[in-house]
Amino acid sequence: MLSERTCDAKNHERNIMVVEDDKDLNEHICQKLAQRGFQPQAVFNGTQALEHLASAQDLLVLMDYRLPDMTGKELVQEMESRGFQVPYVIMTGADDEDMALEMMNMQARDYFIKDLDLPQLLPRFMERIYAELESESRFYKAEKRLLHNERLATMGRIAAGLAHEMNT
Numbered sequence: 001m002l003s004e005r006t007c008d009a010k011n012h013e014r015n016i017m018v019v020e021d022d023k024d025l026n027e028h029i030c031q032k033l034a035q036r037g038f039q040p041q042a043v044f045n046g047t048q049a050l051e052h053l054a055s056a057q058d059l060l061v062l063m064d065y066r067l068p069d070m071t072g073k074e075l076v077q078e079m080e081s082r083g084f085q086v087p088y089v090i091m092t093g094a095d096d097e098d099m100a101l102e103m104m105n106m107q108a109r110d111y112f113i114k115d116l117d118l119p120q121l122l123p124r125f126m127e128r129i130y131a132e133l134e135s136e137s138r139f140y141k142a143e144k145r146l147l148h149n150e151r152l153a154t155m156g157r158i159a160a161g162l163a164h165e166m167n168t
Contacts, residue, residue, distance in 0.1 A: 013039045014130060019049045019063035028119045036123035046070040053084045061088040065099065076106055087133060
């Protein structure tokens with residue numbers, strides 16, 4: 001069964017919270033995402049991200065791994081402890097395979113190394129991630145409907161059995 005760590009990618013405005021402490025890079029990423037129809041929201045540290053998540057809905061988080069007040073791992077752990085089931089993508093300036101593997105094991109949707117091409121390439125990557133989220137959301141909803149229908153069918157068989165018992 002799928003996790004609820006998906007957002008309803010089809011029925012919202014493609015909101016992306018960009019958690020990046022480099023103000024110029026954050027602004028550049030947000031600008032490129034907005035040009036492709038995303039609704040980016042810039043925050044600059046983990047604390048701001050957590051505050052924003054408390055009121056945000058249907059959001060994808062694009063976060064720098066090294067923030068001024070916490071690491072990406074700590075931010076994800078804090079998100080989970082507060083019950084935020086939000087898909088997220090990690091960015092870092094370092095090519096650290098161990099950290100990437102650890103974050104992917106913590107259910108990161110993807111991992112990007114910040115380089116000169118990142119702002120130009122990121123919108124296409126986000127399109128792919130949103131397409132995956134939309135597909136997972138449809139599958140999750142279909143799975144829930146199937147389970148609901150199976151329960152109804154089981155209840156119908158039980159009721160029919162009881163009715164038969166009562167009539168005999």
